[in-house]
Amino acid sequence: MKKLALLGLSLFINLIGYSQAFTIRDLSSLSDHLTYKRNNENTYTNIxxxxxxxxxxxxxxxxINDSILIENVPLRYNIYSDKIExxxxxxxxxxxxxxxxxxxxxxxxxxFLESEYRTKNETEQGVLELLVNGNIKLYKKYRIELKEATKAIGFQDAQPNRFTPLDDExxxxxxxxxxQVIKNPKILLEELKSYQPDIEKYIQKEKVRVKTxxxxxxxxxxxxx
Incomplete structure (x- = not known):
């Protein structure tokens, strides 16, 4: 108990850089400091x-918090629940x-990281993939929806409950x-001109497809x- 108490105290020391960070072998050892929700794999059996x-x-x-490093953790991303398991x-x-x-x-x-992000109308919280790091950062939001089962109607066959991928944002x-979600590539280019005034020439010369x-x-x- 005394060792656990000392560990718990140490986790909140302000550390700078991973070279000074705590390295922990098992994420479960932080159970006193994190909140877990048990996942039931049977939830998706009939989908x-x-x-x-x-x-x-x-x-x-x-x-965690740029100071605690946990290595060798088996991870996967659940797009539907928008959680890392x-x-x-x-x-x-x-x-x-x-x-x-x-x-x-x-x-x-x-x-991946958990972050607030802005859509057109509201601020949400979720898991984003970091594609480009730097002064300007580019992220990707995976999306999926659960469509309910439908009965056979006319020439249309019955469909089961199913996960259907949506366009990534x-x-x-x-x-x-x-x-912020990129809604309009033209507006994006105007904003990026403050970093690279010749950005349109670059796109034409390098044949960059902005919509990909x-x-x-x-x-x-x-x-x-």
Whole structure:
């Protein structure tokens, strides 16, 4: 108990940089400081399709408040619940809920974080993928919907409950600002001219397709130079 109390006290020391951060081998060891919601895999048994970006768990890293590093954590992203799930040492699948901490998740080539973000009409909270880091940041929001089963009508066959992917959304943020959904590429280009006045010439010369993910990544990287 005394060791646990000392660990709990240490977790709140202000640390700078990962070189000075605590490295913890098992995310479950922070159960006194985080709120978990148990995930029931049977929830999706009778639903066609998958709510996950990848059903398989990928061994990754969790960074909390830029100071606590947890390595070798089996992680996956549930797009439908908009939560990162992890598997503990006992094989239990748990869901990391928002508990006022700042999380960053590294799963293979993907980097996710929980963040506020702005759509056209409101501010929401969710998991975003960081595509480009820098003074201008580019994010991706995965989206999926659950369509209810329908009966056969005329020539239309019956359809089961099913997950249907929606178009991904892309967001941009300057500095530490809240990411905003990119609604209009033309407006985006006007805003980016303050970083690269010749941005339209760059697009034409390099044949950048602004409406594609790869094009947006190239564009934002160019503006960060």
């Amino acid at each position: 066609e399709g998958s709510p996950f970006l990848d059903e398989n768990f990928v061994v990754g890293k969790v960074i 992890f598997k503990n040492a006992n094989g239990q699948i748990l869901e990391i809920s928002n508990s006022g901490q700042v999380y960053q998740f590294k799963l293979g080539s993907h980097t 892309y967001l941009i943020a300057e500095g530490d600002a809240i990411p 993910e790869s094009g947006l990544i190239r564009l934002i990287r160019h503006c960060n130079q």
